[in-house]
Amino acid sequence: MGRVWDMPLFFLFSDRHRRNANRLSPRPVSPGGRRSMSEYESLAKNVIKKTLKVKPKENVIVECWNHGLPIAAEFVYQLRAAGAHPMFLFEDEPTAWRSVATLPTSKLGQVGSHEWKAVDEADAYVFIPGPADISKIREFGRDKWDAFVGYNSGWYDRAEKNRLRGARISLGYATEPRAKAYGFDLDAWRAMLIEASSVDPAEIVRRGRKVQSMLSRKGRLEISSPNGTRFSCDLLGRKAGIDDGVVSKEDLDEGDNVTNVPAGEAYVIPDETSGQGTIVFDRPMAYLGWSIRGLTAAFDDGRLTKWDATENRDLLQADWDAGKSGRDRLGFIDIGLNPRA
Numbered sequence: 001m002g003r004v005w006d007m008p009l010f011f012l013f014s015d016r017h018r019r020n021a022n023r024l025s026p027r028p029v030s031p032g033g034r035r036s037m038s039e040y041e042s043l044a045k046n047v048i049k050k051t052l053k054v055k056p057k058e059n060v061i062v063e064c065w066n067h068g069l070p071i072a073a074e075f076v077y078q079l080r081a082a083g084a085h086p087m088f089l090f091e092d093e094p095t096a097w098r099s100v101a102t103l104p105t106s107k108l109g110q111v112g113s114h115e116w117k118a119v120d121e122a123d124a125y126v127f128i129p130g131p132a133d134i135s136k137i138r139e140f141g142r143d144k145w146d147a148f149v150g151y152n153s154g155w156y157d158r159a160e161k162n163r164l165r166g167a168r169i170s171l172g173y174a175t176e177p178r179a180k181a182y183g184f185d186l187d188a189w190r191a192m193l194i195e196a197s198s199v200d201p202a203e204i205v206r207r208g209r210k211v212q213s214m215l216s217r218k219g220r221l222e223i224s225s226p227n228g229t230r231f232s233c234d235l236l237g238r239k240a241g242i243d244d245g246v247v248s249k250e251d252l253d254e255g256d257n258v259t260n261v262p263a264g265e266a267y268v269i270p271d272e273t274s275g276q277g278t279i280v281f282d283r284p285m286a287y288l289g290w291s292i293r294g295l296t297a298a299f300d301d302g303r304l305t306k307w308d309a310t311e312n313r314d315l316l317q318a319d320w321d322a323g324k325s326g327r328d329r330l331g332f333i334d335i336g337l338n339p340r341a
Contacts, residue, residue: 062076156258216235262341293311
């Protein structure tokens with residue numbers, strides 16, 4: 001089953017979602033018969049050595065969809081080279097969409113005991129996300145898709161309990177269908193993700209210490225921008241965190257067992273009842289094959305009293321209508337730290 005992380009990034013809602021086009025070709029061989037470096041060798045080595053700190057003889061699951069095969073193959077090779085024991089899981093996209101289209105929801109999203117046992121025995125996990133063409137959800141309906149990935153929360157709960165060290169490789173999101181749907185330049189998108197994934201975690205920590213210290217204090221935080229953003233909230237002295245792209249013992253103790261690659265952010269939970277002012281999003285929000293543009297959010301007396309979008313507003317409206325108590329409260333503040341993202 002392919003883990004999924006393709007959720008809305010409307011990070012101000014307190015019921016937040018913090019838990020979701022290449023051809024397969026052999027690695028090139030030099031005239032002398034030795035393998036030359038693949039496009040993904042540096043990425044795989046960094047994740048294995050720095051992000052997950054894989055040790056010899058550890059069990060590691062690598063999972064991907066069709067478009068992620070070249071990336072996954074490099075991970076499997078580098079894990080073997082490191083003396084680890086890789087296990088490769090594959091989700092075939094045509095079969096997945098056929099299942100969503102033709103099978104009843106009762107037969108979707110089921111995980112067998114054999115996969116649960118693999119998760120129980122694994123030390124680390126690498127996921128190259130999919131599917132490549134997320135826009136097919138429009139064709140088959142959100143209800144069927146939600147049923148197909150209905151195992152997700154249970155999988156993450158089990159992985160957390162087992163202290164499974166996980167890395168979600170965001171390069172898997174950079175596919176031709178997604179780039180076309182969002183209006184992205186695919187080559188530039190891929191290049192940025194590969195470059196940002198190579199940033200040393202120590203550099204992210206160095207850049208983030210000052211931000212982390214400021215966010216951990218008590219006081220009034222004000223955020224403004226020439227685009228019209230004028231927002232403030234109270235910081236209560238809660239410890240701010242840094243996502244440096246390394247799954248440490250401290251992360252496992254706190255239940256943060258899966259990190260994104262590339263990483264790089266400082267975050268804190270402010271006073272949930274203190275939000276005041278307006279936020280104007282200056283970039284479109286990528287959402288399941290759609291682009292939500294012109295997004296604004298207005299807070300008054302700690303509550304989100306008004307929000308709007310100039311394009312595809314109805315997509316967020318459905319999520320808003322399905323939200324529970326607390327949906328109008330401030331969730332968290334997140335500041336990017338990766339210099340190449």
